[in-house]
Amino acid sequence: MIKVRSKYFILIFLLAIADNFFAQNAILDILNKANEFYQAKNYEQAEAAYSSLVNQGYEGTELFYNLGNTYYRENKLGLAILYYNKALVLSPNDEDIIYNLTIANSRMIDKIDTLPEFFLFKWWESTLAILNLSGWSYLSYILFLLLLLCFALYYLVRQAKIQRISFFAGLIFFLFLIISSVFTGVKLNRELSEKNGIILNNVVVVKLSPDEKSNDAFVVHEGLKVKLEDKVNNWVKIRLHDGKVGWITDSNVGTI
DSSP states (O other), X not given: OHHHHHHHHHHHHHHHHHHHHHHHHHHHHHHHHHHHHHHTTOHHHHHHHHHXXXXXXXXXXXXXXXXXHHHHHTTOHHHHHHHXXXXXXXXXXXXXXXXXXXXXXXXXXXXXXXXXXXXXXXXXXXXXXXXXXXXXHHHHHHHHHHHHHHHHHHHHOOOHHHHHHHHHHHHXXXXXXXXXXXXXXXXXXXXXXXXXXXXXXXXXXXXXXXXXXXXXXXXXXXXXXXXXXXXXXXXXXXXXXXXXXXXXXXXXXXXX
């Protein structure tokens, strides 16, 4: 009886591997086809192919970056900036993404003035942006393992020189582990509590309250990055970087 069940288990396991293999191949085929469409300047077909993967729940720097490029070529500025930002979340230091996003941002109508940042805050944000949440998590995990290794060497190896090296190395790894854990916690908190979006439509009238009959507050344009603070039915509360607050319908904004 056990042998039969184990055979079924092996069969299911092999089928799962095969299914995953074919699924991965199918994804790569669509991605390659989309790239071919883009290279041939068939941007509408490239958009359809890239979007089909996004709609199926797939994520990736290359996918988001190429979709952003496609939207940019189609003069869909808001969507281009949205997917450049999505790609940047996954790869914060990718120079191509940063460059293309800068070019796209330069075409925006809205130029929101922000207060100058204190240099320590600027340093904090630039350091935090070195890695994404997964990167800081992996770094913390690696530092933790190295710390455990130093403890093991200190207690198991009875040579004074090795104990001294492992002790000081452990202190260094412990210090960096604390820093890395803090950055991981900040990244996680921001991902859970802070949401940003990009205005998708050319001109959007922002309301004072979540009601079509409410008074107009101000006007924003395609490509502007905003903070998403609240949601009531199909209305989203946005905050600009200069502090202005208002409500727009969710069809006018894409979440990063």
